[in-house]
Amino acid sequence: MPVDGHPGPTGRRVRIGVVGGGLMGRELVAVAGRWDALVGHPCRPEVVAVADPAPGARDWFSRIPTVSTLTRDWRELVDDDGIDLLYLAVPHDLHEEIYLAAAAAGRDFLGEKPFGIDLGAAGRIAAALEGSPSFVRVSSEMPFFPGAQRAIALAASGALGEIVEVRSGFAHSSDLDRAKPVNWKRQAARCGAIGVMGDLGMHVAHVPLRLGWRPRTVYALLDDIVRERPGPGGAPVPCDTWDNALLACRVPPPTPPRDQGIQRDQGK
Ligand SMILES: NC(=O)c1ccc[n+]([C@@H]2O[C@H](COP(=O)([O-])OP(=O)(O)OC[C@H]3O[C@@H](n4cnc5c(N)ncnc54)[C@H](O)[C@@H]3O)[C@@H](O)[C@H]2O)c1
Numbered sequence: 001m002p003v004d005g006h007p008g009p010t011g012r013r014v015r016i017g018v019v020g021g022g023l024m025g026r027e028l029v030a031v032a033g034r035w036d037a038l039v040g041h042p043c044r045p046e047v048v049a050v051a052d053p054a055p056g057a058r059d060w061f062s063r064i065p066t067v068s069t070l071t072r073d074w075r076e077l078v079d080d081d082g083i084d085l086l087y088l089a090v091p092h093d094l095h096e097e098i099y100l101a102a103a104a105a106g107r108d109f110l111g112e113k114p115f116g117i118d119l120g121a122a123g124r125i126a127a128a129l130e131g132s133p134s135f136v137r138v139s140s141e142m143p144f145f146p147g148a149q150r151a152i153a154l155a156a157s158g159a160l161g162e163i164v165e166v167r168s169g170f171a172h173s174s175d176l177d178r179a180k181p182v183n184w185k186r187q188a189a190r191c192g193a194i195g196v197m198g199d200l201g202m203h204v205a206h207v208p209l210r211l212g213w214r215p216r217t218v219y220a221l222l223d224d225i226v227r228e229r230p231g232p233g234g235a236p237v238p239c240d241t242w243d244n245a246l247l248a249c250r251v252p253p254p255t256p257p258r259d260q261g262i263q264r265d266q267g268k
Pocket residue numbers: 019020021022023024025051052053054057072074088089090091092094112113114139140141183198199
């Protein structure tokens with residue numbers, strides 16, 4: 001029990017297998033490590049296994065005492081009954097294959113956005129999950145942040161009156177460094193033809209979509225600003241993704257309540 005007298009997580013241990021030990025795989029370990037700060041939480045997550053073909057990525061996890069399995073083959077984790085939950089955090093070109101395999105094996109999993117490299121892949125993943133008994137969620141998304149939840153509650157409450165324009169943006173500056181080496185997020189074949197919109201765009205769109213604002217028309221200004229970056233050997237290699245996107249979306253106005261609509265017509 002922590003010194004302040006509050007019980008930490010009290011419930012059962014949830015053994016997590018991480019597929020993809022990169023930025024987000026390591027982030028999950030950090031999140032699980034902070035779980036003890038939660039008061040009386042009904043479960044205790046523990047990362048017990050990691051699959052990644054890159055030895056350097058796997059090595060990072062060898063310092064984590066709860067991790068007992070390090071493998072290059074994600075299928076070992078999908079087949080491992082000693083794992084309660086999978087966290088799938090891999091490049092977008094692998095989402096479909098690995099998410100479908102996890103679903104077919106009946107595994108519970110947290111996947112990462114965008115749930116497929118393109119619309120076709122996303123549709124096939126969604127179809128495979130339709131009616132599935134598996135617990136599946138997209139993890140670490142904007143609407144779960146307290147600030148986003150406050151914004152959603154405020155907009156939905158009506159306290160803002162008639163909303164005529166919404167600006168939703170995401171400033172992500174590390175790509176302004178043109179010396180930053182290339183990675184899969186800058187290559188359409190691995191990230192997807194939608195580029196930055198598949199990498200970061202859903203964070204921007206997620207709160208408006210959660211509020212039910214479905215665009216009827218979309219106008220897009222897309223920029224491929226950085227056309228090449230240093231490759232593994234330092235020589236420039238092509239970057240063929242959209243780096244910046246500005247979307248102007250028109251959303252049908254909400255149907256006014258009947259009385260309100262009549263009043264407006266009479267006032268003309
Ligand atoms: N929700 C968020 O806030 C957020 C933030 C960043 C990334 N993401 C998403 O998380 C996912 C991973 O992104 P990242 O930033 O961690 O990328 P990353 O490049 O840092 O890590 C990806 C890891 O996957 C590994 N990998 C490649 N092929 C593999 C295979 N066959 N089996 C297992 N592992 C394999 C790579 O070696 C790498 O270590 C993407 O879907 C990305 O869009 C989400």
